[in-house]
Amino acid sequence: MKKQWTLTQDFLKGFWEQNPIFVQVLGMCPTLAVTVSAINGIAMALATTFVLVCASLLISMIRKLIPTQVRIASFIVVIATFVTIVDLVMQARFPGLSKALGPFVPLIVVNCLVLGRQEAFASKNNPLRSVLDALGMGIGFLMALFVLGSIRELLASRTILGYQVLPDAFTPWLVMILPAGAFLTLGLLMGTANWNAMRQKRNAEQAVLDRYRKTTASSV
Amino acid sequence: MELLLIFISAAIVNNFVLAYFLGICPFIGVSNKVSSAFSMGMATTFVMTIASIVTWIIYYLILQPFHLEYLQTVSFILVIASLVQFVEMFIKKVSRPLYRALGIFLPLITTNCAIMGLALFSITREYNFYQGIIFAVGAGVGFTLAISLMAGIREELELAEIPGPFRGAPITLIVAGIMALAFSGFAGMI
Numbered sequence: 412m413k414k415q416w417t418l419t420q421d422f423l424k425g426f427w428e429q430n431p432i433f434v435q436v437l438g439m440c441p442t443l444a445v446t447v448s449a450i451n452g453i454a455m456a457l458a459t460t461f462v463l464v465c466a467s468l469l470i471s472m473i474r475k476l477i478p479t480q481v482r483i484a485s486f487i488v489v490i491a492t493f494v495t496i497v498d499l500v501m502q503a504r505f506p507g508l509s510k511a512l513g514p515f516v517p518l519i520v521v522n523c524l525v526l527g528r529q530e531a532f533a534s535k536n537n538p539l540r541s542v543l544d545a546l547g548m549g550i551g552f553l554m555a556l557f558v559l560g561s562i563r564e565l566l567a568s569r570t571i572l573g574y575q576v577l578p579d580a581f582t583p584w585l586v587m588i589l590p591a592g593a594f595l596t597l598g599l600l601m602g603t604a605n606w607n608a609m610r611q612k613r614n615a616e617q618a619v620l621d622r623y624r625k626t627t628a629s630s631v
Numbered sequence: 632m633e634l635l636l637i638f639i640s641a642a643i644v645n646n647f648v649l650a651y652f653l654g655i656c657p658f659i660g661v662s663n664k665v666s667s668a669f670s671m672g673m674a675t676t677f678v679m680t681i682a683s684i685v686t687w688i689i690y691y692l693i694l695q696p697f698h699l700e701y702l703q704t705v706s707f708i709l710v711i712a713s714l715v716q717f718v719e720m721f722i723k724k725v726s727r728p729l730y731r732a733l734g735i736f737l738p739l740i741t742t743n744c745a746i747m748g749l750a751l752f753s754i755t756r757e758y759n760f761y762q763g764i765i766f767a768v769g770a771g772v773g774f775t776l777a778i779s780l781m782a783g784i785r786e787e788l789e790l791a792e793i794p795g796p797f798r799g800a801p802i803t804l805i806v807a808g809i810m811a812l813a814f815s816g817f818a819g820m821i
Contacts, residue, residue, distance in 0.1 A: 436800050439655040440744045484712055491705040499701065514751040517704045521744045523656050590650050591811035598797075598804030605796035 421540050425547030431524045432555035432597075433604040438524030441515050442556060443593040449572050452560030453553065454508045458501065458516060460549025462493045463525050464542055467533040471541035474534050486529045487520070494520040524552065562596055563587045634765045637758075641769030644820055647745050648777040649811040654745030658778055659803050668782035669775065670729055676771025678711070678718055679746050683767035685710050686750040687760055707750050715740045745774055781807065 431437045438459070445455045466489050470477075477485045498516045501509040509516060519525065528548055533541040561571045567587035569577040586592045647653045654675070661671045686707050694700055718740070723730045740746065749770050753763040784806055793802050 436659065437656075439659065440652050443655060444652040484709070487708050487712055488705065491708050495701060495704050498704065514748060514755065517751055518653075518744050518748055520704055520708050521747045586812070589811070589815055590652065591808045591815065593652070594804050594808030594811055598801045598808060601804065602794075602797040602801035605801060609796055 418540065418543055422543040422547040425544065425549070425551035426554070427551070429548075430551040430555060430604075431548050432552065432559075433601050435524075435527075436601075437527050438522045438552065439597075441518065441522060442552075442559065443590070443597060445512055445515055446556055446560040446563055446593060447567075447588055448564040449557055449560035451508070451511055452556035454505075455512060455515065456549070456553035456556045458497045458512075459519050459522060459525065459552060460546070461497055462490060462519050463528060463549050464545045465493045466490045466525060466529060467541040467545035468538055470529050471533040471536060471538045477534070482534060483526075483530070486526060486534075490525055490529070491520045524548065559593075559596060559600065562600075563592055567592070634762065637762055637765050638769040638772075639820070641766050642773035642776065643814070644817045646773040646777055646814055647748070647770045648774055649807065649814045651748065653748040654743050654774055657740075657743060658774075658781060658807070659800055662778050662781040662785055662803065665779055665782040665786060668778045672771070672775025672778050674718060674722065675740060675743065675745060675774055676768065678714055678740055679749055679767045679771045679774075680764060682711050682714055682746050682750055683753060683763045684760075685714065687753065687763050690754055703751075703754070707747060711746050711750070745770065777810070780810065784810075 425431065427434075429435060432439070432442055441455050441459070446452045466486070469489055470486060494517060497519070498509075501512075501516055528545060532544045536544070564587075565571055565576060566584045568583055569575055569579070569581055584592070587596070641647070645651065648655065648658050657671055657675070662668050689706055689710060690700075690703065694702060694706065719730075749767055753766055756766075758766055781803070785803065788802060788806070797805075
């Protein structure tokens with residue numbers, strides 16, 4: 412029972428509680444750069460998730476063979492290998508997307524999120540837990556990129572994933588395509604996420620206090 | 632003249648941080664104090680310049696003649712990682728306080744996308760050797776400028792009354808957004 416719980420926990424924590432973007436603030440460069448539209452965000456997140464899962468699996472399998480001194484270099488070689496695979500496959504199968512994402516596909520190799528998970532999790536845990544952790548983080552990353560991409564696409568060209576959502580009367584916000592729009596949207600989203608987390612924490616504390624008051628009142 | 636244009640374009644008009652979103656992690660992480668932000672910028676500029684020279688040599692003298700272009704990502708990142716290791720040892724030896732100030736972020740220059748991005752950009756833009764170096768110095772100066780400006784603003788923000796949830800990363804991103812807007816005013820220069 413306990414074991415099952417840890418596995419679920421490994422998987423789920425990346426969704427919200429330890430969301431790579433909103434909470435851990437990792438992997439910001441691709442997040443800000445490619446989210447001009449929702450589809451770019453999804454493609455980027457899927458590519459990153461693939462690299463993250465494969466690298467976590469491999470590294471957790473060979474974690475006992477890697478000497479600690481050269482671990483970072485070894486992680487990077489493993490990650491770079493999978494990134495090269497993704498890059499070549501994308502160039503061959505999805506030339507349009509590959510062009511739109513530009514140098515940001517090879518740049519997955521320096522995404523702090525990928526290296527961070529290897530260092531913090533995969534190098535210390537067994538393959539099953541590492542893959543679950545990587546999948547969870549990947550999905551959390553996907554959600555963050557999708558939300559950010561949708562908001563920017565919606566306000567800049569009235570569409571989400573190419574389907575028109577807002578009426579023509581809505582004046583597109585040009586700033587959302589510009590780099591400034593990315594920074595502002597992510598800043599506001601992150602602030603909202605923090606606000607929500609703080610409110611929940613306050614509510615939980617209040618609930619504990621209330622219960623305490625009730626028990627003391629009844630005992631007196 | 633052309634070199635000057637490349638320099639200005641990399642440093643101001645197409646600032647790496649504010650226009651290409653490269654090097655955001657240190658931009659948010661190390662921009663608390665102007666002094667450490669400035670040294671982070673200098674360290675990055677230094678690594679960038681050497682990295683551009685080394686990656687140029689590797690790409691045009693080794694990978695291209697042997698048709699090994701697909702090894703680009705792997706070989707670049709390895710070179711950059713070992714360079715950073717070297718810079719880290721160098722700074723540790725020369726200046727202890729600086730080493731302590733940059734702390735965890737020195738090894739993180741390895742995963743600083745600005746350096747890898749710079750190497751990739753100069754390959755895709757087919758810069759020659761000198762153009763590549765100027766591009767690297769320009770990008771480094773631009774990075775130092777952006778991170779130092781941000782640190783200056785954040786030192787003032789410490790005293791401002793910011794709503795609780797927005798303290799830290801969110802307000803930094805919003806300030807960066809406003810800075811990016813200001814920098815987009817340079818777009819007409821070139």
